[in-house]
Structure formats: structure tokens, C-alpha cells
Amino acid sequence: MTKFQKIILYVAFIQATVATFGSLYFSDVMNLPPCVLCWYQRIAMYPLVFIFAVGIIRKSRDIVFFALPLSLTGLVIAIYHNLLYWKILPESIAPCTAGISCTTKFFEWFGFVTIPLMALMSFAVINICMLLFIINKQK
Numbered sequence: 001m002t003k004f005q006k007i008i009l010y011v012a013f014i015q016a017t018v019a020t021f022g023s024l025y026f027s028d029v030m031n032l033p034p035c036v037l038c039w040y041q042r043i044a045m046y047p048l049v050f051i052f053a054v055g056i057i058r059k060s061r062d063i064v065f066f067a068l069p070l071s072l073t074g075l076v077i078a079i080y081h082n083l084l085y086w087k088i089l090p091e092s093i094a095p096c097t098a099g100i101s102c103t104t105k106f107f108e109w110f111g112f113v114t115i116p117l118m119a120l121m122s123f124a125v126i127n128i129c130m131l132l133f134i135i136n137k138q139k
Contacts, residue, residue, distance in 0.1 A: 001059055004136050006082040009063065012129040014054035019045050019122035026115060041119050044074030048126065061137075068130045075123040081116045 023042055026032045034042065048070055055063030083089045106112065 001061055005061075005133050006056075008133045008136070009052060009056050012108070012126050013049070013056060015122055015129070016045060016048040016052055019119070020049050022118065027037045032115075037077055037084075038115070038119070040077050041074050041081070041123075043071045044077065045119075045122065053137075059092060064130050064133050067126070071123055071126040071130060075120070075127055077107045078116065078120040078123050082120050085114065085116045 020042075023034070023038070023045070048067055051063065051066050051070070054060070055066070080089070084091060084093075107114070109116050
């Protein structure tokens with residue numbers, strides 16, 4: 001494993017850890033209830049922390065094959081969530097029929113940073129890290 005690949009794994013690990021603790025902070029400290037799509041994104045994000053930790057400890061070159069399916073799935077869900085949130089897709093096709101709506105605005109930092117956008121950026125960073133990891137394979 002190259003030094004660059006190690007750095008990339010640490011970046012992905014830190015991103016997944018921050019996203020995990022951030023989502024727990026929003027739900028458990030700020031008491032903001034997660035919607036259905038938020039739960040699905042959590043299902044994709046939380047295991048990534050442990051996958052990256054084990055991959056770093058074991059110096060695994062195959063880590064990308066375990067992380068990429070989850071991070072790509074999370075990215076697709078996050079894109080869909082943001083399209084609903086920005087009203088590009090109609091709310092009638094949202095899976096959030098019971099409980100909190102997937103388009104509920106709890107807050108917007110700087111007028112545009114929302115919880116769905118933070119999830120989208122987290123998954124995007126992790127996916128970019130995994131693609132860079134693949135591109136920079138040791139020869």
C-alpha cells in the first residue's frame with residue numbers, strides 16, 4: 001500500500017467518523033428526528049467507520065471492495081434525498097409517509113447547508129477517496 005493510499009484511507013475514515021457522530025448529535029443531542037431516507041443513509045454510513053478502521057489496521061488493499069458498495073449506495077440515497085429536498089422531485093414520490101417528512105427543514109447554515117447536503121458531501125468525499133485509492137494502486 002502506498003503512502004498516498006494510507007492517507008486516503010485516513011481521510012475516508014475521518015469523514016465517516018465525523019458523519020456518524022454528526023448524525024448522532026443531530027438526533028440524540030438536538031433531538032431532531034431522522035426521516036426514512038436519513039435512516040437508510042445511516043445504515044450505509046455507520047459500518048464504514050469500522051470497515052475503514054479494520055482496513056487501516058490490517059493494511060488491506062482490498063478495503064475498497066468492502067467500502068465502495070456501501071458508500072455508493074449511500075451516495076445514491078443522498079442524491080435522491082437532496083432532489084426531494086430541493087423540490088426537483090415531487091414530494092409525492094418520497095418514501096417518508098409516516099413520521100417526519102424527508103423535506104422538513106430543520107435549519108440551513110449559510111442559507112444552503114442542510115442535513116441532507118452534509119450527508120451528500122460526506123458520501124461524495126468517501127467515494128472520491130475510494131476512487132483515488134483504486135487509481136493509485138501500487139505497481
